[in-house]
Amino acid sequence: MTAPRRRSGDGPPTGSPVEELKTSGLKATLPRLKVLEVFQRTDRRHLAAEDVYKVLLAEGSDIGLATVYRVLMQFTQAGLLTRQHFESGRAVFELNEGRHHDHMVCLHCGRVQEFFDAAIEQRQRELAEQHGFELHDHALAMYGLCSDPACRGGGAGGTA
Numbered sequence: 001m002t003a004p005r006r007r008s009g010d011g012p013p014t015g016s017p018v019e020e021l022k023t024s025g026l027k028a029t030l031p032r033l034k035v036l037e038v039f040q041r042t043d044r045r046h047l048a049a050e051d052v053y054k055v056l057l058a059e060g061s062d063i064g065l066a067t068v069y070r071v072l073m074q075f076t077q078a079g080l081l082t083r084q085h086f087e088s089g090r091a092v093f094e095l096n097e098g099r100h101h102d103h104m105v106c107l108h109c110g111r112v113q114e115f116f117d118a119a120i121e122q123r124q125r126e127l128a129e130q131h132g133f134e135l136h137d138h139a140l141a142m143y144g145l146c147s148d149p150a151c152r153g154g155g156a157g158g159t160a
Contacts, residue, residue, distance in 0.1 A: 030063075035072065046112045086105045086112065101114045104144065107143050108145055
């Protein structure tokens with residue numbers, strides 16, 4: 001199950017971090033602003049709490065890991081972030097941009113690739129109906145090995 005849709009409506013973030021927080025019903029505190037900015041700036045779409053914490057430490061921020069966890073949970077409840085649990089056993093978070101997508105996860109390096117396929121979506125609705133379910137939401141994660149030569153070469157990696 002995914003987090004509720006953003007209160008500000010579907011689509012990518014449209015305003016400043018302060019506006020995003022206010023639209024979601026959260027006060028714009030320094031820790032919240034810093035954590036949101038990490039997600040808005042990064043090239044990596046899926047971050048664990050520890051990843052966010054490391055970025056903040058590298059920037060010289062004085063925000064503890066417990067605060068990062070608390071802010072991530074608040075953002076998830078407010079619909080700013082979605083939380084996923086992949087095979088790695090760690091929760092990873094991504095900005096909730098209001099568009100449904102599924103995931104492919106590399107079992108070796110942890111890379112996560114997002115995708116959307118209309119035929120898969122249609123087949124899932126058909127299956128739910130065939131089995132007497134009214135589908136409200138779903139999450140699909142496919143696991144395999146990515147094609148990155150660095151990954152195949154045995155290099156250690158984390159969640160992307």
